[in-house]
Amino acid sequence: MTQQDWPLYEVFVRGKRGLNHVHVGSLHAADDQMALTHARDLYTRRNEGVSIWVVLSEHIAASTRDEKDPFFAPSADKVYRHPTFYDIPDDVPHI
Amino acid sequence: MSEDHLYLTLAEGHEDDARWAFGTGFEDPLHGVDTTVPAGVDAAGLAACCLALGDDALVSAQRLAEWTTRAPELEEEVALANIGLDLLGQARLLYARCGQVDGSERGEDAYAYFRDADAFRNVRLAELPNGDFAFSVVRLLVLSAWRLALFERLAGCADPVLAAIAAKGVKELTYHRQYAAEWAVRLGDGTDESHRRMRAALADVYPYVDELLATGPGFGIDTEDVREEVTAVLGQVLDAAGLDLPDVRPLPGSGRDGDRTEHLAPLLAELQSVARAHPEATW
Numbered sequence: 373m374t375q376q377d378w379p380l381y382e383v384f385v386r387g388k389r390g391l392n393h394v395h396v397g398s399l400h401a402a403d404d405q406m407a408l409t410h411a412r413d414l415y416t417r418r419n420e421g422v423s424i425w426v427v428l429s430e431h432i433a434a435s436t437r438d439e440k441d442p443f444f445a446p447s448a449d450k451v452y453r454h455p456t457f458y459d460i461p462d463d464v465p466h467i
Numbered sequence: 468m469s470e471d472h473l474y475l476t477l478a479e480g481h482e483d484d485a486r487w488a489f490g491t492g493f494e495d496p497l498h499g500v501d502t503t504v505p506a507g508v509d510a511a512g513l514a515a516c517c518l519a520l521g522d523d524a525l526v527s528a529q530r531l532a533e534w535t536t537r538a539p540e541l542e543e544e545v546a547l548a549n550i551g552l553d554l555l556g557q558a559r560l561l562y563a564r565c566g567q568v569d570g571s572e573r574g575e576d577a578y579a580y581f582r583d584a585d586a587f588r589n590v591r592l593a594e595l596p597n598g599d600f601a602f603s604v605v606r607l608l609v610l611s612a613w614r615l616a617l618f619e620r621l622a623g624c625a626d627p628v629l630a631a632i633a634a635k636g637v638k639e640l641t642y643h644r645q646y647a648a649e650w651a652v653r654l655g656d657g658t659d660e661s662h663r664r665m666r667a668a669l670a671d672v673y674p675y676v677d678e679l680l681a682t683g684p685g686f687g688i689d690t691e692d693v694r695e696e697v698t699a700v701l702g703q704v705l706d707a708a709g710l711d712l713p714d715v716r717p718l719p720g721s722g723r724d725g726d727r728t729e730h731l732a733p734l735l736a737e738l739q740s741v742a743r744a745h746p747e748a749t750w
Binding site for chain 1 (some may be wrong): 478540541545546549642645646649653
């Protein structure tokens, strides 16, 4: 495209042994379907994934650097929020 | 479980070879397949079939690779190269099978690098220069629609090796056809300029289509049955793209009989130059 770039998409892939879709990168595409095929070609060509999500980057609301302290600093001294005071049974995975 | 990053999870379970960049967890499509030619299978016919399909794939792969650094978008460049690599993989397996059954005991490299243009049996459509992106789209659509229809049938053929190669190829070709069909619709139903280019591409490709559809692989596969399916698929895509079949005559001759255009020899000169300059090299 010479006059206008295709919109940016963010790509999330669920790996073969992964539990969640994980952000792996971004790409340009003209529409959702093209974004999926591009994601398949760019991010799963080494046998990485079994499922892909794509979303227009502009649809992602993100916290900003300015909000870093009010957002995240208050949790730093509240150790009691961690479940480290419980014994987790051996047969409970992924915690 | 390394949940930090997807690529870290890839190396898990592959401690001996934990270099995920080279790929992990791959499957050998021919694992456990008996390579002896079954009784009743015509070895010469099988070899000719593997050679023709291998040549289609190798020459197509080279043309697709030529889009690298020249594609209209980075993402398309990778997509086209991926498709080319799928076809290159198919060519390797088909050449290897050819060498097992034609009595020559040649390896895959002998077929790819040490034959001249007049020994190739690919359809001429595969060797035409890339030209416009629309031409590459239409060519890929036609070739992948035909190859998919054929491989679906070959997956049940009497030779277990060719059947396994075809079964692997079906999954790849389904994607190739989808990729090409999406672009055909996008361009055909796009702007006046993209529609015009698609019409021109169809007019350039279709004289070569009959040569492709007229040849059968043997194994009792009905060539007319394949032709009907491919014609229906192409009709469906062109309908969705708002394009009509061009009114063109089939070109006489056939690449399957050794008829070549002037474009194959230069393609092979580039493809084969390194292997011929260093014939004892291994890689």
